[in-house]
Amino acid sequence: MIIESIIKNNITYNKNGNTYSFIQNEEERPLWSQKLNNYLISSNTDLKMTEKYKQNKLKINEITYKRFFDFITENKGIGVDLASGPSGYFSPVLDRLSANYFFIATDACPAVINAHSSACNNSNFYVFDMDLDKQLPFKDESVVAFSGNLLNNVDHYADLINEVYRCLKFNGRFAVIEMFFEHGCKTYEYINKQGAVWASFETFVGYCKNVGFTYLNSEIINSRKGKISDGDLFPLDDNDCSTERMIYFEK
Numbered sequence: 001m002i003i004e005s006i007i008k009n010n011i012t013y014n015k016n017g018n019t020y021s022f023i024q025n026e027e028e029r030p031l032w033s034q035k036l037n038n039y040l041i042s043s044n045t046d047l048k049m050t051e052k053y054k055q056n057k058l059k060i061n062e063i064t065y066k067r068f069f070d071f072i073t074e075n076k077g078i079g080v081d082l083a084s085g086p087s088g089y090f091s092p093v094l095d096r097l098s099a100n101y102f103f104i105a106t107d108a109c110p111a112v113i114n115a116h117s118s119a120c121n122n123s124n125f126y127v128f129d130m131d132l133d134k135q136l137p138f139k140d141e142s143v144v145a146f147s148g149n150l151l152n153n154v155d156h157y158a159d160l161i162n163e164v165y166r167c168l169k170f171n172g173r174f175a176v177i178e179m180f181f182e183h184g185c186k187t188y189e190y191i192n193k194q195g196a197v198w199a200s201f202e203t204f205v206g207y208c209k210n211v212g213f214t215y216l217n218s219e220i221i222n223s224r225k226g227k228i229s230d231g232d233l234f235p236l237d238d239n240d241c242s243t244e245r246m247i248y249f250e251k
């Protein structure tokens with residue numbers, strides 16, 4: 001199995017079709033994923049992943065998204081999406097799967113894992129139930145590309161970037177869509193004090209360069225002032241601005 005050739009030796013997992021679970025004990029699930037799962041189950045939410053895949057596939061018609069998905073699927077090998085979540089944003093990749101390109105969606109929320117497993121039965125698509133706050137189960141220099149959409153729920157984002165670097169092949173690619181606060185604004189000051197790598201775009205790029213990545217470029221895909229909805233924790237001040245960006249790195 002090609003997919004199993006990139007899993008580190010001595011790692012235990014359960015396998016059900018194309019779904020692999022690396023979380024052997026329910027107490028090991030990250031809190032955020034447990035909370036999301038409890039909410040989805042108790043509210044009887046249907047994630048409608050098949051529909052989301054269909055809608056998100058249309059993104060390929062937008063040049064910014066085409067660039068993003070071209071970037072992570074251009075080279076032969078296995079691509080991994082980090083904390084894939086309920087949006088199904090990565091679905092344009094599914095039309096690019098081949099005998100030369102495999103893709104793994106990852107998450108730690110069982111409802112999200114099941115939704116992805118049921119929505120796509122392409123034999124080159126895999127779903128990994130795993131905790132991204134721990135060492136990744138992949139061998140050194142085994143993955144051709146990592147992607148991620150809004151990863152700041154992961155508790156140890158900085159450590160995850162180091163792990164991504166370790167697992168990427170030489171010249172491997174790392175592309176993320178992330179939301180950042182303007183350098184110097186109140187929200188930035190607050191998040192930065194906590195040592196978060198995503199405090200600002202500059203902080204994030206600086207951190208990735210320190211890890212060893214070459215920064216290639218970035219594109220702003222959205223900017224806003226103030227909160228998206230009333231209950232949001234951030235920004236702390238209604239005048240604070242944030243931007244959503246696509247950022248491209250290479251090892």
Ligand SMILES: C[S@@+](CC[C@H](N)C(=O)[O-])C[C@H]1O[C@@H](n2cnc3c(N)ncnc32)[C@H](O)[C@@H]1O
Nearest residue numbers: 030033083084085086087107108109131132133
């Ligand atoms: C804000 S979302 C990320 C957005 C997601 N990429 C999307 O497009 O929908 C949060 C997702 O990250 C997952 N998550 C949070 N912490 C995680 C961890 N340590 N390991 C694996 N998944 C995690 C959650 O289970 C949830 O599905």
